[in-house]
Amino acid sequence: MKKFYILFLCTLLIPEMAKAQTTDLCRGKYFTEAQGAAFLSAHVPTDLKSWKSRAEKIRAQIKSGMELTELPPRPKSQAVIHSKRVMEGYTVENVYFESLPGVFVTGNLYRPTLEENSYAGILCPHGHDGKAEGRLREQTQVRCANLAKMGAVVFTWDMLGYGDSKQCSHDIKKSLKLQTINSVRALDFLMEQSGVDANRIGITGESGGGTQSFLLAALDPRIKVSIPCVMISAHFFGGCNCESGMPIHKKGDTYQTNNVEIAALTAPRPMIMISDGADWTSNTPLVEYPFMQKIYALYRQANKLEQVHLAKDVHDYGPNKRMAMYPFVAKHLGLHLSRIQDAAGNFQESKTLLSAQELAAYNTLFPIPTHARMGDASISALLE
Numbered sequence: 001m002k003k004f005y006i007l008f009l010c011t012l013l014i015p016e017m018a019k020a021q022t023t024d025l026c027r028g029k030y031f032t033e034a035q036g037a038a039f040l041s042a043h044v045p046t047d048l049k050s051w052k053s054r055a056e057k058i059r060a061q062i063k064s065g066m067e068l069t070e071l072p073p074r075p076k077s078q079a080v081i082h083s084k085r086v087m088e089g090y091t092v093e094n095v096y097f098e099s100l101p102g103v104f105v106t107g108n109l110y111r112p113t114l115e116e117n118s119y120a121g122i123l124c125p126h127g128h129d130g131k132a133e134g135r136l137r138e139q140t141q142v143r144c145a146n147l148a149k150m151g152a153v154v155f156t157w158d159m160l161g162y163g164d165s166k167q168c169s170h171d172i173k174k175s176l177k178l179q180t181i182n183s184v185r186a187l188d189f190l191m192e193q194s195g196v197d198a199n200r201i202g203i204t205g206e207s208g209g210g211t212q213s214f215l216l217a218a219l220d221p222r223i224k225v226s227i228p229c230v231m232i233s234a235h236f237f238g239g240c241n242c243e244s245g246m247p248i249h250k251k252g253d254t255y256q257t258n259n260v261e262i263a264a265l266t267a268p269r270p271m272i273m274i275s276d277g278a279d280w281t282s283n284t285p286l287v288e289y290p291f292m293q294k295i296y297a298l299y300r301q302a303n304k305l306e307q308v309h310l311a312k313d314v315h316d317y318g319p320n321k322r323m324a325m326y327p328f329v330a331k332h333l334g335l336h337l338s339r340i341q342d343a344a345g346n347f348q349e350s351k352t353l354l355s356a357q358e359l360a361a362y363n364t365l366f367p368i369p370t371h372a373r374m375g376d377a378s379i380s381a382l383l384e
Helices: 002-022 033-042 048-065 138-149 175-191 208-219 259-264 288-298 319-333 376-383
Strands: 080-086 090-100 103-112 119-123 152-157 196-206 225-229 271-276 305-310
Touching (some): 048 208, 048 259, 090 138, 119 175, 152 175, 175 196, 175 208, 175 376, 196 208, 259 288, 271 288, 271 319, 288 305
Parallel strands (some): 271 305
Antiparallel strands (some): 080 090
């Protein structure tokens, strides 16, 4: 009887085990920390030619896995920008525009009040914070405001299901595909703003916004500076559909990558890796950063890669992380660091926060367009 019971269990478990082993999705802590480190050690390229060949395979699988070998046509409708508020050193406006027919990106545009011949442009995606907060969170508003004061035109937008982006839930099956399309269209929108210099475009976000940061930099050469905060990990692949819900990391038994290699596709463009001691980036100084150094060294551009590890910090885009980011973007995007410093050189951040109502993309004067698609089924059908 015992032997029969064991055989019966095997008939139930073996198909599930096989299914788990053959899936091409790499979710969450797909590797152990030791496996992640070993993977990187086994994939250190010997020369620039071999890395460029590897990089093309990685980039091709990202596009194939996302079903974005070709981007869908950009809608011809115009962005709506409204409700301008003048703050100390910057302005804030509310925005929505179409990324696919009937699908809208919602966010806020921050601009400097001081006029210049040209401006840097910076995208600021947010992470998986509370859905009632997202881009409205203090750390996002403060970051955007201070970058604008420094001389950048800054755009931050909602993840699916967050803030004003309520046309579908965040966990639709192909959210990675749609959020990547939204990122590309956010970049299009930013670069069309008056005075924005196409050679000074950056992106920085934390957590899931960090994933969006290194993915867009990997796919779009218009990004000149990338700052993925508290996200690049050798063993953690992102735990959400919008990060790892489509097969961008693996293809059968013949191909495997991880987020460190994907982030390395930014090379030789400037990047600073900001990590902390409380999450999956805790090993960055010993594992992820040394690998990235080797990639940048192949291009003889080691000076364009930096790393700040905050061992006592947590998983966020808090003050210490922002203080590490400001000098880097000032250096590589030509921003004015002195505008947020006192006479002693200490950072003085603007922390005037606006309410969700004040930052709303939609209101009674600017309602969501009547042709907007609504519901998970409708949005998902469009992505097929």
